[in-house]
Amino acid sequence: EAGVTQSPTHLIKTRGQQATLRCSPISGHTSVYWYQQALGLGLQFLLWYDEGEERNRGNFPPRFSGRQFPNYSSELNVNALELEDSALYLCASSLVGFGNTIYFGEGSWLTVV
Amino acid sequence: AQSVTQPDIHITVSEGASLELRCNYSYGATPYLFWYVQSPGQGLQLLLKYFSGDTLVQGIKGFEAEFKRSQSSFNLRKPSVHWSDAAEYFCACSNDYKLSFGAGTTVTVRA
Numbered sequence: 450e451a452g453v454t455q456s457p458t459h460l461i462k463t464r465g466q467q468a469t470l471r472c473s474p475i476s477g478h479t480s481v482y483w484y485q486q487a488l489g490l491g492l493q494f495l496l497w498y499d500e501g502e503e504r505n506r507g508n509f510p511p512r513f514s515g516r517q518f519p520n521y522s523s524e525l526n527v528n529a530l531e532l533e534d535s536a537l538y539l540c541a542s543s544l545v546g547f548g549n550t551i552y553f554g555e556g557s558w559l560t561v562v
Numbered sequence: 563a564q565s566v567t568q569p570d571i572h573i574t575v576s577e578g579a580s581l582e583l584r585c586n587y588s589y590g591a592t593p594y595l596f597w598y599v600q601s602p603g604q605g606l607q608l609l610l611k612y613f614s615g616d617t618l619v620q621g622i623k624g625f626e627a628e629f630k631r632s633q634s635s636f637n638l639r640k641p642s643v644h645w646s647d648a649a650e651y652f653c654a655c656s657n658d659y660k661l662s663f664g665a666g667t668t669v670t671v672r673a
Contacts, residue, residue, distance in 0.1 A: 453605075482660060492652065492663040505660055539605055541661075548594040548613055548656050553606040 453554035470525040474542030481523040487536035564589040568664035583638040585653030594656035
C-alpha cells in the first residue's frame, strides 16, 4: 500500500512568487497535516485538513494557505514567498480521531532565492 | 499548552553500544506519545507509539521506549546501535489533533 506521497520533491522559486505543494494521503485517511521544517526551527505545525475543511492552523501568516480535495489529497500554497520560507515541507495523514498515528511523506524541499 | 522537550541536541555513540534518548513532556492528561526518526534529507518514520497500557513499548529497528508518568518522560532506548541508526530522532506528543514535536536529537554513530 502506498504511503503519503508528495510532489514536487524539490522546488526553487524567486522571492515574491507563489509555490504550490501537493500531497496524497494514505488510502482511507481523511486527515491531512502540513508541517514546516526550517533549518534551526524544528518541526512547526502549519495546517490540518479533514473532510475538506481546515480544522486547525499553526502560527503562520495568511499567505500560507491550502485546501483539501474530495479525494482527500491536499495542496499547500505559499504566496509572496520570502527567503525564510525555504524549508522542507512535510505532509502527513491519519485516520480522523484524537491520537491516531500520523504518517509522514518524504517532504518537498522549497528553496526561495 | 503542551510541550515536548528533548534535552540532548546531539549524542555520539559507538557502534554496538547502547543508546538512550531523553524526552520529557508537559501535558495535563495522559498523552499520546510518539518517537519518529528522520534520516538526512528524508521524511519522518514512526518508530513506536504509546497510547495506554504497558508502559514499555516495543518499536521497529530494535527500539523501545518507556513511559514514566511520575517523571513525565518517554525515553527511547536501543541496546546495541548500528551505523544505520545515525539520524535525527524526534519525540512528539499528540494533542488537539496535531503533533507537537521536540527539537530533536541528532545521533552520530562512530565505528
